[in-house]
Amino acid sequence: MKTILINVDELWxxxxxxxxxxxVLKGQLDNRIKHFHQFKYSLKNENQxxxxxxxxxxxxxxxxxxxxxxxxxxxxPVIETTCEIDKIKDISQQLMGDLLARNPSQLFTFKVTTIxxxxxxxxxxxxxxxxVGGRLLSVFDKLSVQIxxxxxxxxxxxxxGNKCYxxxxxxxxxxxxxxxxxxxxxxxxxxxxxxxxxxVMMGARGVDQSFIFFHAYPFVxxxxxxxxxxxxxxxAKFQSHCELMIVPFGNIQKKIIAHCxxxxxxxxxxxxxxxxxxEIARKKKKxxxxxxxxxxxxxSQVIQTLRLLDQSASLPIVRPLIxxxxxxxxxxxxRFGLHDISCLPHDDACSLLAPKxxxxxxxxxxxxxxxxxxxxxxxEDLIKATSSYQKYFFTPWGEExxx
Amino acid sequence: MLYLDHAxxxxxxxxxxxxxxxxxxxxxxxxxxxxxxxxxKKKIESARTFFESQGPGKFIFTSSATxxxxxxxxxHLLNEKKIWLAKGDxxxxxxxxxxxxxxxxxxFLSDGRVNFDQWMRELNxxxxxxxxxxxxxxxxVVTMTExxxxxxxxxxxxxWFHLDASQSFGKGIFEYxxxxxxxxxxxxxxIGGPIGIGGLYYQSSFKPLLLGGGHEYGLRSSxxxxxxxxxxxxxxxEVNIIWSSEKLKELKELKDDYLIFxxxxxxxxxxxxxxxxxxxxxxxxxxLTSDIFLRFFEEKEIYLSSSAACSSKNKKENPALAQLGYxxxxxxxxxxxxxxxEFDRSALNELKLKTHQICExxxxxx
Ligand SMILES: Cc1ncc(COP(=O)(O)O)c(C=O)c1O
Numbered sequence: 001m002k003t004i005l006i007n008v009d010e011l012w013x014x015x016x017x018x019x020x021x022x023x024v025l026k027g028q029l030d031n032r033i034k035h036f037h038q039f040k041y042s043l044k045n046e047n048q049x050x051x052x053x054x055x056x057x058x059x060x061x062x063x064x065x066x067x068x069x070x071x072x073x074x075x076x077p078v079i080e081t082t083c084e085i086d087k088i089k090d091i092s093q094q095l096m097g098d099l100l101a102r103n104p105s106q107l108f109t110f111k112v113t114t115i116x117x118x119x120x121x122x123x124x125x126x127x128x129x130x131x132v133g134g135r136l137l138s139v140f141d142k143l144s145v146q147i148x149x150x151x152x153x154x155x156x157x158x159x160x161g162n163k164c165y166x167x168x169x170x171x172x173x174x175x176x177x178x179x180x181x182x183x184x185x186x187x188x189x190x191x192x193x194x195x196x197x198x199x200v201m202m203g204a205r206g207v208d209q210s211f212i213f214f215h216a217y218p219f220v221x222x223x224x225x226x227x228x229x230x231x232x233x234x235x236a237k238f239q240s241h242c243e244l245m246i247v248p249f250g251n252i253q254k255k256i257i258a259h260c261x262x263x264x265x266x267x268x269x270x271x272x273x274x275x276x277x278x279e280i281a282r283k284k285k286k287x288x289x290x291x292x293x294x295x296x297x298x299x300s301q302v303i304q305t306l307r308l309l310d311q312s313a314s315l316p317i318v319r320p321l322i323x324x325x326x327x328x329x330x331x332x333x334x335r336f337g338l339h340d341i342s343c344l345p346h347d348d349a350c351s352l353l354a355p356k357x358x359x360x361x362x363x364x365x366x367x368x369x370x371x372x373x374x375x376x377x378x379x380e381d382l383i384k385a386t387s388s389y390q391k392y393f394f395t396p397w398g399e400e401x402x403x
Numbered sequence: 404m405l406y407l408d409h410a411x412x413x414x415x416x417x418x419x420x421x422x423x424x425x426x427x428x429x430x431x432x433x434x435x436x437x438x439x440x441x442x443x444k445k446k447i448e449s450a451r452t453f454f455e456s457q458g459p460g461k462f463i464f465t466s467s468a469t470x471x472x473x474x475x476x477x478x479h480l481l482n483e484k485k486i487w488l489a490k491g492d493x494x495x496x497x498x499x500x501x502x503x504x505x506x507x508x509x510x511f512l513s514d515g516r517v518n519f520d521q522w523m524r525e526l527n528x529x530x531x532x533x534x535x536x537x538x539x540x541x542x543x544v545v546t547m548t549e550x551x552x553x554x555x556x557x558x559x560x561x562x563w564f565h566l567d568a569s570q571s572f573g574k575g576i577f578e579y580x581x582x583x584x585x586x587x588x589x590x591x592x593x594i595g596g597p598i599g600i601g602g603l604y605y606q607s608s609f610k611p612l613l614l615g616g617g618h619e620y621g622l623r624s625s626x627x628x629x630x631x632x633x634x635x636x637x638x639x640x641e642v643n644i645i646w647s648s649e650k651l652k653e654l655k656e657l658k659d660d661y662l663i664f665x666x667x668x669x670x671x672x673x674x675x676x677x678x679x680x681x682x683x684x685x686x687x688x689x690x691l692t693s694d695i696f697l698r699f700f701e702e703k704e705i706y707l708s709s710s711a712a713c714s715s716k717n718k719k720e721n722p723a724l725a726q727l728g729y730x731x732x733x734x735x736x737x738x739x740x741x742x743x744x745e746f747d748r749s750a751l752n753e754l755k756l757k758t759h760q761i762c763e764x765x766x767x768x769x
Contacts, residue, residue: 218698250702257767347694352768 003080004058005157005165006050006066009073009175017181025071025178026050028240032069032396036062047117047160063171065397068237070204071181072173076155078165083121083158088128089135091166092154096136096143099152099168109146110136114156121158128156174336176204179240183287184208185318188277189235189244191227191346194292194321196235196338197329201320202290203238209290210242211235212280212389214249214273219349227346229392229400234337236394244392247276252381253353259377260370262355266300267362269353271312271371272378278314279386286315293319294329299358308367405705405750405757409593410540410570410683410741415634416595422637423597426630433627434616443629450636457639458572458579458587458604463619464627464635468569469495470612471588471603474623475565476534478610484531489517489546491726492536496567509535513728514674515544519551526555532563537577538570541723541739542675543683545571549582556583569593569601573639574682575646579604591631595743596638600631645744654742655681657751661740662686664755668762674727685739687729690769693738699761705754708739 006029011021022045029043029050041054052058058077066075079095081087092112100108112133114125132154136143143152157165185207187199199209213228225246232244249272256268277289293301310317321329333339393403406414415423426446431439433447447464454462465471472495479486480503488496489509500506507525510518517535533555538545556564569590571577579587587604591597608622615624658681665671665686672687679685688696693709700707721734729737 218702219695221694221698254764258764262767349695352691352695 002054002057003078003165004052004063005076005078006052007073007076007173008049009071009173010177011071012048021071021178021181024180025069028069028179028396029066031240032065033062035395035397036065061397065237067171067173069179069396070174070176070206070238071178073175074173075171076165076167077169078155078157078167081164081166083123083162083164085123085128085131088156088164088166089132092132092156093135093139095166095168096140096152096154100140100142107142107144108152109150110143110152110154111145111147111150112136112154112156114158116158118158118160121162123158125156125158128158132156174200174204174238177206179203179206179208182206184210184285185288185290186277186281186284186286187211187290188273188292189213189228189231190292191224191231191342191344191348192292193326193329193333193339193342194294194297195290196231196292196342197332197336198290198292198320199235200238200332200336200338202318203235205320207288207290207318208242209235209239210284210286211244212277213244213246214276215246216253216349216353217248217250219250219253219353221347224346224348227341227344230341230344231338232392233394233398233400234341236398237396238336239394240396242394244394245280246390246392247280247385248388249273249385252378252385255378255381256374257353259374261366263357263359264362264367264370265353265355266298266358267305267308267367268370268374270300270305270309272374272382274309274313274317275382276385279382280389281315283386288316288318289313290318290320292321294321294324294326297326299360302360304362308362308364312371405754407705407707407740407742407746407754409743410543410739411708412592412598413595413743415597416638416641416744418641419596419634419638423630423634426633429629433629434618446629447627447632450632453636453639454602454604456580457643458589459582459584460586460604460606461620462602462604463623464632465601465603465623466599466625467601468493468567468588468590468593469601471586471601472496472534472565472567474603474612475563475586475588475605475609476532477612479532479563481610482531485529486531487526487533487535489535489726491539491721491723493540493567493569496534496536497722509533511546511727514678515539515542515546515727516678517546517551519547523554526559528559528561530559530562532565534565534567536567536570538568538680538683539723540570541721541737542685542727543570543679543739543741544675545576545678545680549577553583570683571680573642573646574680575642575648575651576680591635591638594638594642597631597634600628600635602635642744650744651681653748654746657746657748658684658742661751661754665758668759682743683739683741685737687733687736688738689736691765692735694735695765696738696761699764700757703757703761705757708741709735709737 011018036059039054039056043050043052063077079091081091112129114128116125152168155167155170182205187209189195189211211232236242252272260268281289296302333342393401395401431443433440433443451462476499485505485507486503487507487509488500490497510521512518564584565586566584567588569588572589573594585606589602591600611622613624618624618627670689672689675685697709724734724737
């Protein structure tokens with residue numbers, strides 16, 4: 001694979017800023033390519049898409065990594081030729097032959113899709129598809145045509161400069177907008193399914209992120225940190241270089257447990273997390289917090305509680321999963337390669353810390369009084385938490401590095 | 404700081420450290436015939452003589468209790484006779500359950516002792532080896548009395564009886580010189596000696612695990628480490644003095660005192676209290692997983708164990724407790740404190756104070 005086409009996604013919507021963000025996106029791509037490909041290459045803008053070329057093959061690792069970069073619609077490792085029907089047929093046959101040889105004794109359905117961007121070219125897209133399809137059918141008896149959802153698809157693109165790109169492989173990107181095009185966020189991460197999915201979704205809306213984890217030691221053991229690092233290593237592939245902060249939270253929890261009505265305990269834990277996260281985000285010049293809240297999923301995610309938390313926050317709290325069903329979230333979690341990591345067992349103090357009967361509809365007056373009292377009581381602990389965290393750094397290829 | 408994990412490993416005693424530093428300067432190979440070699444040989448043999456005064460039969464040095472156990476079991480594997488092991492014993496013994504076709508499992512009572520009556524009904528002459536921990540590393544319970552061991556040896560004199568005394572040797576409790584067993588494993592780092600050395604008492608010869616230069620009467624080849632031997636023998640001499648009957652009596656009182664105190668704070672089960680060494684205090688906290696306590700104590704610089712050191716990280720079945728009939732939930736409520744010679748009334752008071760603080764933090768959650 002010496003040529004890769006990289007199609008951008010929503011960037012074309014961004015009228016006048018487009019060229020700026022195109023450059024930003026190119027920088028992010030360059031960063032990843034340089035890591036995986038130690039040979040010379042060129043990355044050019046060709047009709048609003050990137051064409052990546054080198055004399056040496058690009059590795060699978062590179063292709064599989066680029067797929068995570070927000071703002072890309074699709075990634076196609078292609079063979080380049082000229083717009084001559086015989087060459088197109090030969091190359092298609094060769095690609096198909098290689099694939100079938102890798103899967104002996106398996107039958108496949110397929111179709112051929114041809115797009116002609118340069119309408120001045122003499123070849124007609126319908127005719128090319130038909131000719132190539134005919135050739136493949138006559139050579140390979142394991143193939144049959146199926147137009148709707150075939151197992152294999154030959155993509156042929158006839159474009160400017162008499163160029164033709166052919167491939168059997170089209171990898172879908174996460175789409176959306178390039179990182180940093182929508183500012184920066186601080187994501188509150190837990191070991192579950194929701195917050196990691198929320199992070200990727202906002203990544204694909206162009207929010208570059210750092211991560212914060214509230215560590216309930218001694219209620220929870222240090223093994224959980226390993227799990228969080230594994231999760232962030234995967235999330236980092238959807239980010240530029242990112243930071244994970246592990247904030248010690250046990251002492252704050254102990255005080256809340258000692259001083260407050262157990263009914264409000266979980267909500268107050270969340271309140272304290274928001275206070276600490278806002279302060280850290282402010283110091284780090286972030287624009288928003290991101291959480292994995294889905295409305296009503298647990299008692300502390302009812303709208304009244306979210307309202308109270310929003311009122312106490314100095315930054316907007318972005319909740320991309322707010323209207324999503326659990327099964328949609330799980331599906332995305334699979335798609336983003338997060339599911340199996342979220343499934344790893346970790347010991348979780350929820351059953352111990354959760355009150356027997358959490359408040360469903362918080363009393364605003366009581367809440368205001370409790371929070372006022374806690375603000376005094378916890379002042380020093382909250383300040384300490386905003387500076388006494390452990391830091392870890394991750395590259396866009398999911399490696400932990402020193403900084 | 405309170406270190407209450409001596410059953411996992413006991414810190415070097417001060418005299419031990421001193422003797423080892425000195426011994427690091429002794430150069431040469433004890434097998435050499437020149438003067439330096441002869442000097443080293445003399446040191447080793449004098450240590451051996453001391454060890455032989457403390458146990459039955461002859462004595463060799465090994466690298467660990469694990470090696471001593473493995474040596475004895477291995478020497479019986481070719482022999483097509485039954486081997487009795489405890490399923491929940493230390494892995495250096497129990498791992499052999501999967502490696503031999505003639506393994507029988509020793510029955511236990513829920514208080515940690517061997518179910519002697521049942522076992523006597525099952526035990527017959529078709530047995531080559533019995534290998535068992537004298538004191539269980541997790542519960543701290545003395546699994547068999549000296550009398551029970553002797554009943555078996557009298558009835559079945561041909562059975563090789565191997566006792567792993569890693570947890571109990573040098574603790575001032577048993578006079579192992581008087582034990583009529585065929586071999587005994589002992590461990591240096593459980594009594595404040597260095598890690599990396601163990602020992603084996605034996606009555607008659609066996610097939611060695613390591614072949615080579617014929618060291619240790621040809622039963623365990625490897626050039627002996629003089630400074631480890633020096634540390635080990637110094638440790639044993641020190642603990643023999645420290646673990647006096649008065650100190651043991653005091654420790655037993657401190658332990659019972661603590662358990663009475665703790666029972667007022669939390670609901671406990673104490674099946675092992677009456678049968679364990681004074682140095683080991685093990686119990687179940689009936690309402691909470693003990694890992695949480697472990698961390699609350701750790702936060703206050705008190706170090707203890709929620710099960711044996713080698714198995715406490717994984718949340719799988721704890722075989723030592725499973726063997727006694729405790730289910731997984733119960734196993735996770737297990738906590739062990741193990742005391743060294745420095746534990747006294749003032750340490751107990753500190754332990755009580757911190758325990759009380761922890762209970763105050765946890766109680767609102769219950
Ligand atoms: C009963 C028993 N046997 C053997 C050992 C193994 O000691 P080592 O790991 O030093 O060989 C231990 C240590 O935990 C033990 O408690």
